[in-house]
Amino acid sequence: MVNPINTPSTDISGQDNPGGLSGWLQPQKNRMFILMTLAAIAMFIPLVSNNYGLEIMTNVWFYVVLCLGLNIVVGYAGLLDLGYAAFFAVGAYTTGILTSQFGVNFWLTIPVAVCVSACAGFIIGGPTLRLRSDYLAIVTLGFGEIVRLIARNLEITGGASGLIGIERPTIFGFQLSQIVHFYYVFLILAILACFVSYRLQHSRLGRAWQYVREDEDAAEAMGINRVAVKLYAYVIGAIFGGVAGCFFAAKMTAISPETFMFQQSVLILLGVVLGGMGKIPGVIIGAFALVLFPEVFRDLGSMRMLVFAIVMLIIMLYRPEGIWPAKKS
Numbered sequence: 001m002v003n004p005i006n007t008p009s010t011d012i013s014g015q016d017n018p019g020g021l022s023g024w025l026q027p028q029k030n031r032m033f034i035l036m037t038l039a040a041i042a043m044f045i046p047l048v049s050n051n052y053g054l055e056i057m058t059n060v061w062f063y064v065v066l067c068l069g070l071n072i073v074v075g076y077a078g079l080l081d082l083g084y085a086a087f088f089a090v091g092a093y094t095t096g097i098l099t100s101q102f103g104v105n106f107w108l109t110i111p112v113a114v115c116v117s118a119c120a121g122f123i124i125g126g127p128t129l130r131l132r133s134d135y136l137a138i139v140t141l142g143f144g145e146i147v148r149l150i151a152r153n154l155e156i157t158g159g160a161s162g163l164i165g166i167e168r169p170t171i172f173g174f175q176l177s178q179i180v181h182f183y184y185v186f187l188i189l190a191i192l193a194c195f196v197s198y199r200l201q202h203s204r205l206g207r208a209w210q211y212v213r214e215d216e217d218a219a220e221a222m223g224i225n226r227v228a229v230k231l232y233a234y235v236i237g238a239i240f241g242g243v244a245g246c247f248f249a250a251k252m253t254a255i256s257p258e259t260f261m262f263q264q265s266v267l268i269l270l271g272v273v274l275g276g277m278g279k280i281p282g283v284i285i286g287a288f289a290l291v292l293f294p295e296v297f298r299d300l301g302s303m304r305m306l307v308f309a310i311v312m313l314i315i316m317l318y319r320p321e322g323i324w325p326a327k328k329s
Contacts, residue, residue, distance in 0.1 A: 083144025
């Protein structure tokens, strides 16, 4: 089988990539110190926060995972996806159906949800990734709406009323039932998503994504199978969304089609674009902004979303490449 990613073993700037865990640790002492400090602060937030604050921060980590998943598609591979909530929905409904209707243990539903989400990414990616620009965006938008409408009209998904009675995870007989439990669950997921995103970005596949994003024709002339490379981005991004959906369903114990509307996809995309496409710290900042900005303006009542939109507009006018843009190659 021919490797579709026939790229050299150097990164896009021409420097050798050390690879392995040593490539993450050795030249990055200052960054590791900062990351460890931030992780330590995040670990101790439950000690100084009430349940309302924990709910907000849990949502932050949840959106970090989703935004990092979409960043693989949009930021790394340069593909516009307006239906990312569909993959999130696939993971949530897979876990919801298996636990509430078939009595399957929550942890056993995760590999199933990963496989189903990957298949969903392949189904949307395979026939459509020869499309570009606006056409690709329209197809992904349609896919997101199809998934939502299927969930709304099938009996097994609970129809418009959704699913209830979704099992919450149990670890060694201890059930995760409080918000503080899910805070740590989503924090761990966010850390893992950051690490996987970093390793992907600096892998041969990540470099192939960069080549394809900058110039598809030139990348193909270098021997890169651009369709296969873009398909990998969709499948891996779908897995991120599916895993986030699994734990979201377990946290809420009930899901409905309204959770996965087009606005949800736009919100996740906004987090990626606002923070800085292709840059992990930027995406994290974007996820924080999505959740925290509306809360800051909550006292304004119904006007808070208007103020939030104006703030977003000002940021994009003065920082069109995002709050933390990726460095130019």
